[in-house]
Amino acid sequence: MTNTPILKVENLSQHFTFQTGMLKRQTRTVKAVTGLNFDICSGETLALVGESGCGKTTTTRLLLRLQSPTLGRVLYDGQDINELKGAGLKAYRSKVQAVFQDPWSSINPRVRIRDFVAEPLVVNEKLTSGEVERRVHAALDAVGLRPQDARKFPHEFSGGQRQRIAIASAIVSRPRLIVLDEPVSGLDVSIRSQIINLFKDLQAEYGLSYILVAHDLATTRYLADRVAVMYLGQIIEQGATDDVFDAPAHPYTEALLSAALSADPGEVRNEIPMSGEVPSPLNPPSGCAFHPRCHRSMGEICQSRSPVLGEQAPNRAVSCHQYAP
Amino acid sequence: MTHTQETPLLEVRDLRVEISTKAGKFFPVNGHNFTLNSGETLGVVGESGSGKSMTAMSLVRLLPKHAARVTSGSIKLEGRELLSLSRSEMRKVRGRDIAMILQDPQTSLNPSFTVGNQITEALRLHAPGPRSTLRERAIEALRKVKVAAPEHRVDSYPSQLSGGMRQRVVGAIAISCAPKVIIADEPTTSLDVTVQAQYLRLLKELQEDTGMGIIFITHDFGIVANLCHRIVVMYFGRIVESGTVERIFAKPAHPYTEALIAAVPKLHGHKGRLRTIPGSPPPQSEQPPGCPFAPRCEMADTRCFTELPPTVDADGDGEHLASCWRVAGQ
Numbered sequence: 257m258t259n260t261p262i263l264k265v266e267n268l269s270q271h272f273t274f275q276t277g278m279l280k281r282q283t284r285t286v287k288a289v290t291g292l293n294f295d296i297c298s299g300e301t302l303a304l305v306g307e308s309g310c311g312k313t314t315t316t317r318l319l320l321r322l323q324s325p326t327l328g329r330v331l332y333d334g335q336d337i338n339e340l341k342g343a344g345l346k347a348y349r350s351k352v353q354a355v356f357q358d359p360w361s362s363i364n365p366r367v368r369i370r371d372f373v374a375e376p377l378v379v380n381e382k383l384t385s386g387e388v389e390r391r392v393h394a395a396l397d398a399v400g401l402r403p404q405d406a407r408k409f410p411h412e413f414s415g416g417q418r419q420r421i422a423i424a425s426a427i428v429s430r431p432r433l434i435v436l437d438e439p440v441s442g443l444d445v446s447i448r449s450q451i452i453n454l455f456k457d458l459q460a461e462y463g464l465s466y467i468l469v470a471h472d473l474a475t476t477r478y479l480a481d482r483v484a485v486m487y488l489g490q491i492i493e494q495g496a497t498d499d500v501f502d503a504p505a506h507p508y509t510e511a512l513l514s515a516a517l518s519a520d521p522g523e524v525r526n527e528i529p530m531s532g533e534v535p536s537p538l539n540p541p542s543g544c545a546f547h548p549r550c551h552r553s554m555g556e557i558c559q560s561r562s563p564v565l566g567e568q569a570p571n572r573a574v575s576c577h578q579y580a581p
Numbered sequence: 582m583t584h585t586q587e588t589p590l591l592e593v594r595d596l597r598v599e600i601s602t603k604a605g606k607f608f609p610v611n612g613h614n615f616t617l618n619s620g621e622t623l624g625v626v627g628e629s630g631s632g633k634s635m636t637a638m639s640l641v642r643l644l645p646k647h648a649a650r651v652t653s654g655s656i657k658l659e660g661r662e663l664l665s666l667s668r669s670e671m672r673k674v675r676g677r678d679i680a681m682i683l684q685d686p687q688t689s690l691n692p693s694f695t696v697g698n699q700i701t702e703a704l705r706l707h708a709p710g711p712r713s714t715l716r717e718r719a720i721e722a723l724r725k726v727k728v729a730a731p732e733h734r735v736d737s738y739p740s741q742l743s744g745g746m747r748q749r750v751v752g753a754i755a756i757s758c759a760p761k762v763i764i765a766d767e768p769t770t771s772l773d774v775t776v777q778a779q780y781l782r783l784l785k786e787l788q789e790d791t792g793m794g795i796i797f798i799t800h801d802f803g804i805v806a807n808l809c810h811r812i813v814v815m816y817f818g819r820i821v822e823s824g825t826v827e828r829i830f831a832k833p834a835h836p837y838t839e840a841l842i843a844a845v846p847k848l849h850g851h852k853g854r855l856r857t858i859p860g861s862p863p864p865q866s867e868q869p870p871g872c873p874f875a876p877r878c879e880m881a882d883t884r885c886f887t888e889l890p891p892t893v894d895a896d897g898d899g900e901h902l903a904s905c906w907r908v909a910g911q
Contacts, residue, residue: 307773308744414861415629444628445800446858449844453855473774474803478846478855501848515778517803518848521826525807527782530775532729533743 261295262432262465263319263352268292268328270314286537288314289489292328293565298432299459301466303480303497305473305512307534311489312469316435319467320354321345350380350429357438359418363410369396369421370406376429395428396421398461399454416447420454427458433465440475448475455479473516477501485509488537488545491565495572505574507552544577552578588660589616590794591640591762596654598632598639600865607865609635611818613654614892617762620788622795624805624826626841627815630862633798636815637764640796641675658762677707680755684767686747690739696723696750697735700757707758722753727783745776749783756787766798781808802845806830814838817862817873820892824901834895834903837874872906880907 272286289311296302304312317323319330321337329336332348340348353376356362363372373392377383383391393403399420410418419439426434436455440448452475458464470476476483476497483500485493485508493506504510511528518525530549535541541548547558557577565575598610609632617623627633638644639651642663656663658678666674680703683689691699700719704710710718716735723731726749739747748768755763765784769777781804788795797809805812806826813823814835822835833839843856860877863869872878875885885906892904 307775416861444861445802445841446628446844447861449846449855450857452846453857456854471774474846474848477848478852512775515775516848517774517778517781517801517807519802519806519842519845520847521806521830523806523849527778529779529782533745533776 260297262298262333263296264331264334265292265294265319266329266331268315268318268330269326270311270318270323271326284538287489287540288537289318289486291565292491294484294491294494296433296465296467298465299463300481301459301468301479303468303470303476303483304486305470305476305483306486307512308471309488309534309537310486312486313437314489315486316354316437316467316469320352320435321348346380350376351431352433352435353426353429353431354435354437355419355422355426355439358442359415359422360442362422363418365410367410368406369401369408369410369413372410373406373421373425373428376425380429391428392424395424398427398458399424414447415443416450419443419447419451423451423454423458427462427464430462431464433467436466436468436470438470439468441470441472452479473501473513474519485512488534488540490545490575491573492546492575493573494565495569499572505568505572505579506546506576507550507578508546511549511551544575554578590619590621590659591617591796592655592657592660593640594655594657596636596639596656597652598635598644598649599652600649602648604866607818607868609649609818609865610639613813613820615813615820615823617794617796619761619794620792621811622788622797622809624809624812625796625798625815626800626802626805626812628800628862630817630865631815632818633815634766637681637766637796637798640764641679641681642671643675673707676703676760677758678760679762679764680758680760682748682751682755682763682765682768684770686739686744686751686771689751690747692739695736695738696742696753700735700750700754703754703757718757719753722757723750725756725787726750726753728753745772745780748772748776748780752780752783752787756791756793759791760793762794762796764796764798767800769804770801777804784808802842814841818865819873819904820902821874821905822895822901822903824895828896828901832896834901834908835874835905836878836880836907838903840879872904882906 269290270288272288273283276282276284304315306312318325324338337348370392373395374388377388377391392406396405401420440451468480480497483497484491487508493509504513511530514528528551532549543559543561544563547553554577563575563577565573566580568574568579593613593615596610596613597608600607600609625633640656697716697719700722701715704715704718720731720735723734728734728749769780809826811825812829813820816837822838833842840856840858858877871886871888872890875881890904890906890909892902893909895901895903895908
C-alpha cells in the first residue's frame, strides 16, 4: 500500500434547495452532505458507514460525478473532477467505476454479456475490436466466468454470476477505484462469501482501491481498511477499521456498533439503546446533530454548538465535544 | 390455553407441497417435520429458493391457488388439524391464532387506508365491536409495539411513517388479535441495523408478555444467533438439519450448515479468507436422486449422489437431527 492518495475530497458539500409554501415563496434547503474531507490511497478500501439517509449514496454519486457539489472539490491526481472535460473526463470515467447492489436491475437484459462488459471500453477508449474482445475475455476470466459466457444473455445467469458480470464490466477498463454500493446485500449467504473473496483477490492482483457502502457491519469490517462513520450528512468519526470497531470513540459509532448482531450465540452483547430515529435532514437538530439521541450528551454545549471533526489520535478523527472541550 | 407440555403449540409432520407446471412436478416443501412450543422462537434458515416462504405459506394455507398444493402431511395447532379445516374455518384461524409479518412493510400496508383502519381490519373480522372500542384497541396495539403518540399515529397514512415505524405497524396488525403463533418472514431485511435491533428487542418483549411462538424466517445468522431458540436449516425444499441454536452453532452436523456458518463474516473474528460454497443451488427442475447438496459438498462420496440420506439423530438425544450420510454412516 502506497501513501499517495488517488482521490482527495476537500470540504465537499451537496445542498439541495427547493421552493415550498404559498406561491412557492419559501426556499428550504436539505443539507445532504456537508464538509466532507477524506483521502483514498491506492490499494486501500474506505467504507462509509451509517443509517439510511446519512448521505452515503450522495457521497458516492459526487465521487462518480453523477452530481456536481454545491461546495468543495474532489481531486483526482490533483485535478478537480468537476473541471474535467473531453478526454480528461473520459479518462476519469474509465478509471473510476462502480458496482451496485442489485445485479438484476443493473444489467441490461437485452444485451449480450460481451457487449455489456465491453461498454466502458467502447465509450471511453479507442480500441480495435480484437483488443476489446481480448480485454473482455480477460475480465471474465478474472471474475471466474468462462469465455463462452460472453455470448450469453443476462437471464441465463444466477444472481451471483450476474454480480460477477457487473464486476467484470467494472474492471474491464483497468480502473484504479471502484465504488461498491451494497455489493453483496442482494446475494445469498453462500454466494456472498464468493464475491467478497473475489473483491479481495482483485484488489491484491490489480492494486484496486474501493469505496464501500454496506449496511452489514460484519462485511464492512471484513473488507475495509478504514471507515468513515456518517450521521446526517457529516463524517463524525474516521479511522482504521479495527481501531474504530474495537474502540469506537463517538457515542453514535458506539451505539451503531452495539446494535449489530454477531453470528455467534455465545457472544454477550451490550446494546446501547438509541432513542428515536434519525431526524429529518430538512429540520436537523441544533448544535451536534446527534445530541437528541446521545447517551453521553453533556447538555448545554451539545445543544448549542456543533462539534468539529478533530484529530483525536494519529489517523483517528472524531467530531464530539467530549474530546475537544 | 389448555395445551400441556406434551402437546406442542404447532406440530408439522411429513408436510409436502407440490407445484405442478408444464415442465413437471416440483416439491418446494418436501417432507417437513418440526414443532414449535409456546414462548419459543424457531428460526427457519435457508437461501433463496430453498422453500422457506412456501413453508410459511403452507402453514396458513395461503399457497398460490391452482399452482401449488399440500399433497400430504399434517399441521396441528394445539392438536387441531389445520389441513382438514374448511375455508371459512381456516379464515378464523388466520390472523386470530396464526398471524404473519411479511418482509416488506412498504407493500404489506395499503397506502390508501389509515394505519388504524388497517389494524382494525383483523379485529372487525375476529372480534367485532363498536367503532370506538375498535379504535381504542388499535391504539392499544400501536402502544404495544412502541409507536410514539399512538393516538395521533392511528390516523396517519403509511406514507407519513418511516420504514421502521411502518414495520411496527405491521407488527401491531399481527398482534392485534393476540395470536398464538406469529410467522415472521424476513421482517427486518429492509431496516437499518439500529432499527432492526429495536424491532427484534420488541418481538422478544412481546413474546415474553404473551407466550406466543414465533417462526422466524431468515438468512441472517446474526438474527438466528440472537433471537432463536431452535433452528431448522433448509436446502432445496428439505430440512437438512434441526436442533438448538447452541448445538448447531457449536457443532453443525450437516456440511451445508457448517459451510453456511463459516461463510458469514464475523464482527469480531479473524480476517482470513472466507469459506465459500462452490457453485449455486440446483434449479428446482432438476430433482437429483441423491442428496441435493452433494454436487457442492466437499465431503460427498458416491453414495451421496445416488441415495437420499435418511434423517438421523446426530447426538443421540433426539435434540439434533441431520440428514447426511456422513452422520448416518457413523
